[in-house]
Amino acid sequence: MRSSDDIAIRRVVVWWRRLAVMTRKDLLQLFRDIPLMGFLVYSFTFSVYVTGNGLQTQLRNAGLLVYDADRSASSRELIHRFHAPYFRVDGELVRPEEGFERLDQGGSMLVLDIPARFHESLAAGEPVALQLLVDTTNAPQGLSAAGYATRIVRQFDLEAAITTIGLAAAPSTDLPMIVSDHRVWYNQDQNETWFESISHLLRMITIFAMLLPAAALVREKERGTVEQLLVSPLTPLQIMLPKVLAMTLVILGATAVALFGVMLPVFGVPIRGSIILFFSLTALFVVATAGMGVFAATITRNQAQVGMMTLLVVAPMLLLSGITTPLEAMPDWVQYLMALSPLRYFIEIAHGILLKGTGLDVFWKQVLAMAGLGGSLFGFGMWRFRRQFR
Incomplete structure (x- = not known):
């Protein structure tokens, strides 16, 4: 009985020793790839x-x-x-026709046309027509500018109407009004750099979580060493798992550099939740996304093809998972499709931990979904790897 236990223990020790040796090998190979390491450092x-x-x-x-x-x-x-901070008056026009000419030339986004007898019409309580020309080449910015301008004109019109009908001198308590009291949570200063820097960090984690394992495996295929590994005592899992583990460690290190070296000291991005939980779930997301990288490596022959495959897969994920555009603003079929993307859940988790200070009691469903997808993707990648080199 003791001898069988000793054999089992030795097997476990040998298994973990092989994993450690292979992980060290993959780390050394990555660090020797100067162009890829330079791209990694720049990106984070x-x-x-x-x-x-x-x-x-x-x-x-x-x-x-x-x-x-x-x-x-x-x-x-x-x-x-x-x-x-919303507008900048660039000057006045001599002729109303200049407005179209200046918009065609660019440089200004809006043209406000105030007609003659504007003051007289306001004093008499008569309707006045203002013309606002908006350059919507950049549709979101143009529509936002039109909305702010309309709000300013409406407020000015309301104050002019109150003055005209003689309510300006009346006590404010005698006038019926709706008081809008809004509170801003989690980002009281509405600092946009917090959201943009976190979002970009998530983009880089996603890209490298797929790119690095795929590049490591394809590098073995290009050099012909993957066949040598397969005829060794190593199992396919012992060949692939060290690559994923090594790349996960590298990405976690790069994430720490970005978080504590750039985002925290430069932008003041808060870390309101558990940093250990954040890095643990980041590792889970990297492993989940690495499954797609393993699959990409099985259908590509060189690192150039890996780069193109990564772009083909990651670009829709980044655009449709909610980083750039809110998921709720997308068609229903896109929302259902993105339920198969681990990034959709990782976005909610990362923003929740860093900006809101939430924990597993809030987003445990997202963690389970991401873990389930990760296991499925990694298992599919391993199946493809075994099938290719069987």
Whole structure:
């Protein structure tokens, strides 16, 4: 009985020793790949900084041109309300036809046309038609600018109407009004760099979680060493698992550099939840995505094909999983399709831990879904690997 136990223990020790040796080998091979390591370092440092610091989706300093045919106190007051941070008055036009010409040339996004007798019509309580030309070449920014401009004009019109009917001097308590009291949670300053830097970090984790294991396996195929490994005492699992483990360790290290070297000191991104939980679930996501990398490696012959396959698979994941556009704004069939993407659940988990401080009691369903998908994808990749080299 003791001898059988000793044999079982020795087998376990040998299995783990082989795993450690193969993991060390794959780490050394990756570190010797200077171009890939350079791309990795750039993606988790400078790229995160540039994206978080330079990519802004909110409206800021939209150029406004004004044609003021009235030149009254009311028109000047209205123009004065178009100020920073949303608008920037680029100047006044001499002719109303200049508005189209300047929009065609670019540089300004809006043209406000104030007609003659603007002040007189307001004082008399008569309707006034203002013209607002908006360049919607960049549709989200253009529509946002039009919305802010419409809000400014409506507020100005409301105040002018109150003044006209003689309610300006009345106590505010005598006027019926709706008070809108809103509270901003988790990001009180509405700092967009927090969201953009975290989102870009998730993009890089996704790309390299698929690219690195696939590149490691294809590198073995290019050099002809994968056949040598298969005729060795190693099992297919002992060949593939060290590659996934090694690349997971590298990605976790790169994530730590991005988080503690760029996002925390430069952008002030908070870490409100458990950092251990974040890295544990990041490792789970990397393993889940690595299954797709293993599958990609079985249908490609060189590293150039791996890069193209990674782009083909990862690009739809990044666009449709909710990083760029809210998942709720997509068609129903896209939402159902993205239920098969581990990234969909990892986005909610990462933002929840870092920005909201939530834990497993909140997103345990997402963790189970990601783990189930990860096991299925990795199992499918292993099946393809065994079938190819059987």
